[in-house]
Amino acid sequence: QKEVEQDPGPLSVPEGAIVSLNCTYSNSAFQYFMWYRQYSRKGPELLMYTYSSGNKEDGRFTAQVDKSSKYISLFIRDSQPSDSATYLCAMSETRTGGSYIPTFGRGTSLIVHP
Amino acid sequence: EAGVAQSPRYKIIEKRQSVAFWCNPISGHATLYWYQQILGQGPKLLIQFQNNGVVDDSQLPKDRFSAERLKGVDSTLKIQPAKLEDSAVYLCASSLEGLAALQETQYFGPGTRLLVL
Numbered sequence: 220q221k222e223v224e225q226d227p228g229p230l231s232v233p234e235g236a237i238v239s240l241n242c243t244y245s246n247s248a249f250q251y252f253m254w255y256r257q258y259s260r261k262g263p264e265l266l267m268y269t270y271s272s273g274n275k276e277d278g279r280f281t282a283q284v285d286k287s288s289k290y291i292s293l294f295i296r297d298s299q300p301s302d303s304a305t306y307l308c309a310m311s312e313t314r315t316g317g318s319y320i321p322t323f324g325r326g327t328s329l330i331v332h333p
Numbered sequence: 334e335a336g337v338a339q340s341p342r343y344k345i346i347e348k349r350q351s352v353a354f355w356c357n358p359i360s361g362h363a364t365l366y367w368y369q370q371i372l373g374q375g376p377k378l379l380i381q382f383q384n385n386g387v388v389d390d391s392q393l394p395k396d397r398f399s400a401e402r403l404k405g406v407d408s409t410l411k412i413q414p415a416k417l418e419d420s421a422v423y424l425c426a427s428s429l430e431g432l433a434a435l436q437e438t439q440y441f442g443p444g445t446r447l448l449v450l
Contacts, residue, residue, distance in 0.1 A: 223375070225375075227373060260443065260444075260446075261441075261443055261444075262337070262424050262426070262441025262442050262443055262444055263376065263424075263441050264440075264441065265438050265439070307375050307376075309375070319437075320366075320378055320381065320389070321439075322375075323375025323376050323377070324375050325373060325374045325375050326374075326375055
């Protein structure tokens, strides 16, 4: 079993839809959770990070963490064609030396069509 | 602010050949990372430098991969000899320090796509 599981998709939705992207994990030591967006032929860019269970909102994006279920989600409201990308979840535990190096999921490909 | 630069963007080689990738991090960033991203998978950390010292290279296949960061700025990653399974995107990233703060961010370059035939 991989430490981080993520459905690769693709997930195809119409413009304006609410998108739900999810990851599960097995390592209970993970305490820091991130979502990255990766456009085709580009490097990942950090969208959101959260440290605790609960919700965190940033514009059209909401990150949700449920540590008891080892389950995290990213919701995108009013999705736009420009949101079409691969979304990678990532998580980390504090390593020796205090460095929060992320472990990535495989990413979910999202396609928002006009 | 200029981003992380990588070259070349694409490389095609035959197995058993050698190849090198170059990365120039964001100015002032002390920490530099090399990741391998195989098609359909998330990035996997190969090596982390803090200035010109290695912090973590536990997942670097040292029998064929090597990396250096002379003078604590630019870095090169080398594969010698290459295998078919090395076909991947090699991503370089940098951060101001070493991700020791929760709010700190890694900035990724566009990557080098390697195809080993």
